[in-house]
Amino acid sequence: MEAPSRSDGHAPIGDYAAIGDGRTVALVASDGSVDWLCLPELDSASAFAALLDPQRGGCFRLAPDERYTVERRYLDETNVLETTFTTGSGAVRVTDAMPLPLVGLAPDRELARSIEGIGGSVAMSWSVEPRFGYAGGNTRLGTRADRPVATAGSEALAVNSWGAGDPRISDDAIRGSFVAEAGDASLIALSIAHATPLVLPARREVAERLSKTIDFWRQWAARRHYGGPWREAVVRSALALKLLIYSPSGAIAAAATTSLPEEIGGVRNWDYRYSWIRDSSATLDALLRLGCPAEAEAFFWWLMHASQLSHPKLRILYRLNGVPRSPERELPLHGYRGSRPVRIGNAAGGQDQLDVYGHLLQTAWLYCGAGGTLDRDTAGRLAATADLICDLWRQPDSGIWEVRSTPAHFTQSKMMCWVGLERAGRLANDGRIPDEGLGRWQQAREEIAEFVSERCWSEERRAYMRFPGAEDSDAGLLLPSLLGYDDGAGGERLLSTARHIQATLGSGPLLHRYRGDDGLPGTEGAFLACSFWLVDALARLGQLAEAERLMDRIVRLANDVGLYSEEMDPEGLEFLGNIPQGLVHLALINAAVTLEEERGRR
Amino acid sequence: MIWGALAGGFVGTLVLTTGLRAATELRLTRIDLPFLLGTAFSADRIRARALGYGLHFLAGLAFASIYYAVFRAVDEASWGLGAIFGLIHAIFAGTALVNILLPLVHPRMATPFNAADSTPLLEPPGFLLLNYGASTPVAMVIVHLLYGAIVGEAVFLSG
Numbered sequence: 001m002e003a004p005s006r007s008d009g010h011a012p013i014g015d016y017a018a019i020g021d022g023r024t025v026a027l028v029a030s031d032g033s034v035d036w037l038c039l040p041e042l043d044s045a046s047a048f049a050a051l052l053d054p055q056r057g058g059c060f061r062l063a064p065d066e067r068y069t070v071e072r073r074y075l076d077e078t079n080v081l082e083t084t085f086t087t088g089s090g091a092v093r094v095t096d097a098m099p100l101p102l103v104g105l106a107p108d109r110e111l112a113r114s115i116e117g118i119g120g121s122v123a124m125s126w127s128v129e130p131r132f133g134y135a136g137g138n139t140r141l142g143t144r145a146d147r148p149v150a151t152a153g154s155e156a157l158a159v160n161s162w163g164a165g166d167p168r169i170s171d172d173a174i175r176g177s178f179v180a181e182a183g184d185a186s187l188i189a190l191s192i193a194h195a196t197p198l199v200l201p202a203r204r205e206v207a208e209r210l211s212k213t214i215d216f217w218r219q220w221a222a223r224r225h226y227g228g229p230w231r232e233a234v235v236r237s238a239l240a241l242k243l244l245i246y247s248p249s250g251a252i253a254a255a256a257t258t259s260l261p262e263e264i265g266g267v268r269n270w271d272y273r274y275s276w277i278r279d280s281s282a283t284l285d286a287l288l289r290l291g292c293p294a295e296a297e298a299f300f301w302w303l304m305h306a307s308q309l310s311h312p313k314l315r316i317l318y319r320l321n322g323v324p325r326s327p328e329r330e331l332p333l334h335g336y337r338g339s340r341p342v343r344i345g346n347a348a349g350g351q352d353q354l355d356v357y358g359h360l361l362q363t364a365w366l367y368c369g370a371g372g373t374l375d376r377d378t379a380g381r382l383a384a385t386a387d388l389i390c391d392l393w394r395q396p397d398s399g400i401w402e403v404r405s406t407p408a409h410f411t412q413s414k415m416m417c418w419v420g421l422e423r424a425g426r427l428a429n430d431g432r433i434p435d436e437g438l439g440r441w442q443q444a445r446e447e448i449a450e451f452v453s454e455r456c457w458s459e460e461r462r463a464y465m466r467f468p469g470a471e472d473s474d475a476g477l478l479l480p481s482l483l484g485y486d487d488g489a490g491g492e493r494l495l496s497t498a499r500h501i502q503a504t505l506g507s508g509p510l511l512h513r514y515r516g517d518d519g520l521p522g523t524e525g526a527f528l529a530c531s532f533w534l535v536d537a538l539a540r541l542g543q544l545a546e547a548e549r550l551m552d553r554i555v556r557l558a559n560d561v562g563l564y565s566e567e568m569d570p571e572g573l574e575f576l577g578n579i580p581q582g583l584v585h586l587a588l589i590n591a592a593v594t595l596e597e598e599r600g601r602r
Numbered sequence: 603m604i605w606g607a608l609a610g611g612f613v614g615t616l617v618l619t620t621g622l623r624a625a626t627e628l629r630l631t632r633i634d635l636p637f638l639l640g641t642a643f644s645a646d647r648i649r650a651r652a653l654g655y656g657l658h659f660l661a662g663l664a665f666a667s668i669y670y671a672v673f674r675a676v677d678e679a680s681w682g683l684g685a686i687f688g689l690i691h692a693i694f695a696g697t698a699l700v701n702i703l704l705p706l707v708h709p710r711m712a713t714p715f716n717a718a719d720s721t722p723l724l725e726p727p728g729f730l731l732l733n734y735g736a737s738t739p740v741a742m743v744i745v746h747l748l749y750g751a752i753v754g755e756a757v758f759l760s761g
Contacts, residue, residue, distance in 0.1 A: 105645035105710060105722045144725045144733060145712030153629035153735065158725070195626035196634045197734060198725035200712055205722055 004031040004070060009054025010337050011035065013260055014559040014575035016051075017072060017081045018240065019111075021098035022247035025256035026111055027051060027579070028081055028096050030070050030560070034060040039155055040108055040194035042246060042253055043273040043320050045133045047157060047192075052259055052342050053333040058131030058139075060190070062094060062113055065123040065177070074561055077221035079239050080214050081561070090120020092180045099209035100216055107158075107191035107199040112210050114187050115164065117180035124180050126188060128159050129173040134331050134344070141169050147200055148174040154195040161188045162203045225291035228596040230588075233555045236562035237585035238290055241283075244582045246320035250298025251275040251306070252283050253320060255566065255578035261339035262524035262567055262577050269339050271346050272566075272578040274317040274326055277303070278355060278400060279583050281362040281483060286589040288370045300367045304378050307360065311381055312388045314356045316402065317349050324349070348402040355400050357389045358416030358423075362483050365423040368432050379433040386424035387437050390444040393417040400476040405519030408467045411456040414448050415480035421445040422484065453487060463500030464493065466514060473501050474514045475530035478537045482590070495541040498534060505530075507570035509553040525567035525576040528554070532587035539591070539598045548595060555588070564588075604670055606760020607753060610684075611666025614749035614756075615659050621745035631735040633727075633742070638700070641724060642708045665691065666753045673757050684754020685747045692746035696730040696739055 004015055011029040016036075018025050026048070027036035035050040035057070049057030068085045075082055080097040095114040099106070115124065132139050132152035139152045148159045148167050161167055163186035165178035178186060189206045191199055220242065226234045244253045255272035262268035280303055287296035306322035307314055315324045328345035335342050364382050368374065374382070399410035421441045428435035455468040466474040478501060481494040505512045510526030511534060531554045538547035557573065558564055564584040566577030625631050637647075639661070640654025669687050673679040695701075705711040705726050712723035730739040 101647070105641060105647070105650075105724075144728075145723060149725070151632075151735070154626055154632050155629075156632060156725070193632060193725070195629075195632055196637050197632060197727070200723040200725060202722050 004029065006031070006054075008337060009050070012574060013336070013565050013577075013579055016559075016563070016579055017074070017561045018243055018256055018563060018580050019079055019081055019096050019098050020243040020256070021100055021109065022242070022245060024098070024109060025243050026096075026098060027256065028083070030072055030083065032061065032063040032083060032085070032094060034096075034111065036257060037111070038273075039132075039157075039192055041320065042244075042256060045137070046135070047130045047132050047155070049131065049135055049333065051257065052336055053135060055334065056131065056135045057333065058129045058135060060111070060113075060126070060128045062115070062124065062126040062188070064092060065125055072560055074236070074239070075214060076218070077235055077239070078214050078217035079243055080210075080217065084118070085122070087120075087122050090122040090180070090182065091118045092116065092122045092124060093118050095210070097210055097213055099206065099213045101209070102212040102216065103208045104201075104205040105199055106205075106209060107201060108194050108196060109192040110201070110206070110209070111190040111192070112187065112206050113189070114185070114207070114210060115180055117182045117184040119182050121182070122180045123177065124164075125175070125177040126164065127173045127175040128157075128190065130157050135333065136331070139172070141172065141174065143169075144198065145200055149198060150174070156193045156198050158191045158198045158200055159188065160191060160201060160203075160206070162186065164188050223291060225289070226589075226593060226596070228592055230551065230555055230592040230595075233558065233562060234290070234589055234592045236558075237588045238292070240563055240580045240585045241286070241582055241589075242295075244580070245295060245299075249321055250295065250302040251318070251320045251322070252279070252299060252582055254279060254317075254583060255581045257578045258344055259339070259342040260336050260565065260576070260578045263339070263522045264337050264576070265339055266522035266524075267339075267341065268520060268522060268524055269335065269341060269343055270348075270578070271328070271344050272581070274319060274346055274349070275302075275306075276317045277307070277314055277359055278316070278353070279586065281359045281366065282583065282586040282590060284363045284366045286586045286593075288366060289593045290589060293370070296367070296370065297372065300363065300372065303360070303363060304381070308381070312384045314360060314385075315349050316351050316353050316356060317346060348398075351398040351402055352395070352407065353399065353402065354389075354392060354395070354397045354410075354413040355416035357385055357392070358418070358420035358483070360385055361420040361423040361427070365427055368427060368430070374432055382424065382427065383433045383437055386421055386441050389417045389420050389424075390437070390440055393444060393448055400479070401474075401513055401518065403518040405517050409455075410467050410474070411452060411464050412474060412476040412480065414452050414456065415477070415485045416483075418445055418448045418452070419480060419483050419485055421448070422486075449488065457493065461500055463497040466516060470516065472514065472516050473497065473504060475501050475505050475511045475527065475533070476513065477501065478530065478533040481537050481540065482533060482594075491541050494537070495543070498537050498541065502534065509550055509557070510568055510570045525569045527567055528557070528564050528581070528584040529566075529587040532584065532591040535591040536587070536594045539594050544595070544598050544602070547591075547598075551591060551595060603757075603760040604667065606756045607666045607670035607673075608663055609760070610753035610756025611663045611669075612659065614666065614752035615662025617752060618662070618745040618749045619655070619658060621748060622741060625737070625741040625745075630737040631741050633731055633734040633738050638704065638708070638711075638724065641710050645710075645722070662749070669750065669753045670757055673754070679754055679757035681751040681755040681758070684750040684752070684757070686750065687754070688746040688748070688750020689743065691750060692743045695746070696742055700727050700731060701729055
């Protein structure tokens, strides 16, 4: 790979790899710069945000002084990144990880960069430029026990280096330089404290934590059930999801970043460091199908606890600690390649979206199907959710894509209401939830099916439309067929809709979500999760060979380390939107497992 | 009565600990006395913190006993006098006790003489504990004033 190039200080979005520890995630560009890190949690303020503002955001650079080429990979089946820089005079291997606190008195968070000279002699430079509070905090640099530290309020970060030159503080940065000869080993570790005194680690313990962290990831990956042809992509997706799982609660963040744009220079820049109810059924499905029962259990109960306060209504998204509020505000940052505003918080949290109720009941049904049991209170709440669907399904909503235009009767939302009532009926018939509302749920389900069949189907286009009277379809309509929506036509209408979506929203293997108005200026790229939904839908609707071919093409679109962002520009195949995007990786896993299952049925 | 002093010491430590925790949540300081005390005995963060809370409460009772001895010596106890003791206590803690004495006996606390290649070290507190944040001395004085006033009033009420 050629030396990476930056535009106005910005690396391409597809240039980032993610490392993390189950609490937060750092993004590392292929030129060795850590450009994104929020502390102490994934949804806290950033200490490094060069991703969104190269001048002010802060970063941790580490690279050779001379021109180089670069090769990257994750160490096999781990979330530990290995970057090899090759220069005219030699080669250096950098191993980046956020070690888990498995040895000794570990810091609150830790970011370790191990540097090995593997040939010749390479002059290296590094600089740590922390800017706490999304670069708005009063970051001070100083020393403790001869180690450089940066502090701001309750946050602190120490730079511990061994064999990486004498660190010096200059120009709001901590810098060092050294020459890596073949056989040399250096280590730079950031130890991070939140509301506690800093822990200044010993080299041996950092190295030991790094080694045990590699073992942990390998053991975790080895326990995932999937032996099909896309194992590498599936395991990478599982590892990416594990990075997005917030370990104290079990919630899964939609992505690790905020405000990476859906259109370069545009306004579609959102904070995805929240957990969306919309993603819940795909999340539980993927976790169960991959053999992650502990994560599935934690996620389900996080979902039930988080939604308890607003019961029976659901918020669209929740914070990772379960708090329902997500007030949106703008930050005075430059934005990725000038894409402003940079937002934190997410105003979509207060929208009405009917599909979330279907997802909640589908999630509960999957959980029970895997042997989970519901307590009486939870069972009652799920039955009340089904009752609420009966009350709400006739109302317009903002739909799965959280459009900011006038609410409409989105077909996908109605279908998901149908799925929710169907799952509630099954749960009641199995004695999992109270069955007093069964008759009402059945009746509402029939009314929804009639509404969808008569008002949302276009005989002319042979497809379900986005909403009654619309002239276009919506890739979100692929999703109900994956979740068991039965239109009474034996799948014929669903397959025909999938074909229509492919023809009208497709661009090569990529799909746009929709083309109609969504209340926002500008455009967006193709939505990568939709491509995997199409694979999944085609496989379930009997088009296995075509689905496999499409899967091959989309898997090849991942970046060099196997990650996806939310969207992709169909022309230049450049990543757009937040990264790594959980929904895309969930969709990849579910599509791969479906293909394997469908192949097994033949 | 000594029991009044001990009860006051318990309640005062409760208020002091809660006050410091609130100050950290308000991003005023990174001081964490239970963590500092507990890590003298354990490298396990959870165990250290649990142990540290126990030690901190014991220290609170011990200081209340010392306050009681001084109240007896001057034959007077009141919340105001207790608050003055608290102020002296805070200054002592910030300049000598936590700043100089704790690093000398704490096996994991960094000193100017350490090379940290064998064991992990804790960030030293610095003069007036300023390493843990510029507002730390203010937070320490406020919570120790409260602690002293509570002990003084408890001794006064218990006769």
